[in-house]
Structure formats: structure tokens, C-alpha cells
Amino acid sequence: MPINYYLFLSLALFTIGMVGVLTRRNAIIIFMCIELMLNAVNLLLVAFSKMHHQLALETGQLATQAGVEGQLFVFFIMVVAAAEVSVGLAIIVMMYRNVHSVDINFLNRLKH
Amino acid sequence: MSIIQILFWGLTVMALFSALMVITSKNPVYSVLWLIVTFFAISGHYILLNAQFLAVVNIIVYAGAIMVLFLFVIMLMNARQEGASGNQRWITLAGTISGGIFLLVVVAALKDTELTTRSAMVMDGEVGLIKILGKELFTRYVIPFELSSILFLSAMVGAVVIGKKD
Numbered sequence: 001m002p003i004n005y006y007l008f009l010s011l012a013l014f015t016i017g018m019v020g021v022l023t024r025r026n027a028i029i030i031f032m033c034i035e036l037m038l039n040a041v042n043l044l045l046v047a048f049s050k051m052h053h054q055l056a057l058e059t060g061q062l063a064t065q066a067g068v069e070g071q072l073f074v075f076f077i078m079v080v081a082a083a084e085v086s087v088g089l090a091i092i093v094m095m096y097r098n099v100h101s102v103d104i105n106f107l108n109r110l111k112h
Numbered sequence: 113m114s115i116i117q118i119l120f121w122g123l124t125v126m127a128l129f130s131a132l133m134v135i136t137s138k139n140p141v142y143s144v145l146w147l148i149v150t151f152f153a154i155s156g157h158y159i160l161l162n163a164q165f166l167a168v169v170n171i172i173v174y175a176g177a178i179m180v181l182f183l184f185v186i187m188l189m190n191a192r193q194e195g196a197s198g199n200q201r202w203i204t205l206a207g208t209i210s211g212g213i214f215l216l217v218v219v220a221a222l223k224d225t226e227l228t229t230r231s232a233m234v235m236d237g238e239v240g241l242i243k244i245l246g247k248e249l250f251t252r253y254v255i256p257f258e259l260s261s262i263l264f265l266s267a268m269v270g271a272v273v274i275g276k277k278d
Contacts, residue, residue, distance in 0.1 A: 022207030
């Protein structure tokens with residue numbers, strides 16, 4: 001499968017996540033769109049890892065390990081994302097408890 | 113069209129459609145459910161790329177744990193619909209145009225690179241198997257692996273401290 005199919009697929013997913021962050025006002029949905037952007041990048045990293053692996057096999061190196069760094073990077077991104085989600089949702093719950101809404105338009109106290 | 117291409121395009125359409133439904137659904141609960149569909153489509157892509165370990169981890173961690181957490185929080189705070197405000201239509205228009213411009217610029221920059229001649233190995237290759245990844249994780253990457261457990265501990269403590277009622 002050509003690599004640019006994966007490139008444009010994850011680019012489209014990333015753009016959808018970006019448009020969601022820019023247009024929605026619910027803090028939880030914005031947070032979900034950030035997760036979507038993270039997953040688009042993960043997909044591209046895995047595709048590049050497989051591209052690297054195939055390239056190493058074609059050039060005849062004895063390299064079954066080639067490309068393993070990309071997939072480990074995806075693993076660590078998932079670890080960080082899980083930690084980030086737990087803290088972020090705690091912050092959103094705290095915000096809901098204080099202003100009784102998750103609308104980000106109520107979070108403009110720094111403006112005044 | 114071979115079976116691989118049919119699977120690739122099916123999963124692609126599924127991922128893009130459900131991602132669009134995530135940002136257009138009015139009800140946040142439907143957004144969460146569509147996001148789970150997106151994650152399953154991405155896991156399908158991982159399986160197609162023979163990254164089996166990441167496919168399973170993606171389903172367990174994302175579609176399982178994280179999405180349940182989102183759903184739980186949404187149901188805890190009776191999710192109200194977004195009230196219509198005056199300039200919301202303009203914000204939607206401006207955000208969509210900005211995203212479109214971003215997509216246009218990056219596609220224009222990437223369409224003629226040397227990457228177009230390369231291809232990713234599908235349904236083959238051993239690099240995504242749990243044996244190789246596990247061996248690598250516990251030899252060369254053992255320090256980041258242990259550090260991530262400290263990260264989890266601090267995230268756990270942080271979530272409890274932030275969520276505590278004063």
C-alpha cells in the first residue's frame with residue numbers, strides 16, 4: 001500500500017480534529033478532538049515504521065529490528081495520552097463543579 | 113481490487129465518516145460513541161499493517177479505558193446541549209475554512225515528495241509482533257518504560273488531588 005495514502009488519511013483525520021477544536025465549545029468534545037489528533041499521528045508513525053522495515057528488507061540488511069522505534073514511540077504516546085486524559089478530565093470535572101457548565105465561553109476571566 | 117485494497121478503503125471511509133460524526137453530533141454521548149468507532153477503524157488499520165500489539169493496546173487503552181472515562185464524566189454531569197449563541201455560525205465557518213486552508217497547504221507541500229515512490233508493508237513483516245517489541249522494550253527502552261510508570265503514579269495522584277472537594 002503506497003505510503004502517501006496513509007499520509008493523506010492521517011492528515012485528513014488530523015484536520016478533522018483541528019476543525020473540531022476550533023469550532024466546538026464543549027470542553028469535553030474539544031478534549032476528544034485532541035485524542036483524535038493524537039491517534040492520527042499514531043497511525044502515521046506506524047505506517048512510517050512499516051515503510052522503514054520494508055526498505056531495510058529490500059536493501060538486504062539482516063534487519064528484522066528496523067522500524068521498531070516507531071512502534072515503541074506510539075506505545076509511549078499512548079501511555080502519555082492515558083495519563084493526560086485522567087488529569088484533564090479531573091480538571092474538567094473541577095471546572096464543572098465551579099461554574100456549573102463545560103462551555104469554554106465561561107472561561108474568559110483572564111480577558112477581563 | 114485485491115482484498116487488501118478493499119479492506120484499506122473500507123477502514124478509511126469508516127474512520128473519516130465517524131471522525132466527521134464526532135465533530136458534528138450535537139449530543140456529546142453520540143460523539144463519544146462515534147469516537148469509539150473511529151478508534152476501532154484505526155485499530156483495523158494497525159492490524160492491516162501487521163502491528164498486532166499496537167492494535168490490541170489501542171482497543172484496550174483507547175476504546176476501552178479512555179472512552180469509558182469520557183462516557184462516565186459526561187453522564188456524571190448531565191450533558192446539556194450547547195446553547196445557540198449569536199456568533200456560533202461565524203465561528204463554525206471560520207474554523208472550517210482555517211482547517212481547509214491547513215489541509216490545502218500541507219497536501220500541496222507533500223504531494224510531490226520522494227515519499228510517493230515508497231510503500232508501507234501490509235499484512236507482512238515481523239516488526240509489530242509482541243515478541244520483538246517486548247524484547248526491545250525491556251532492553252534498550254527499559255528506562256523510559258520505568259519512567260512511564262512514575263508518570264502514571266504522578267497522574268493518579270494529580271487526578272485525585274485535583275478532583276478532591278477542597
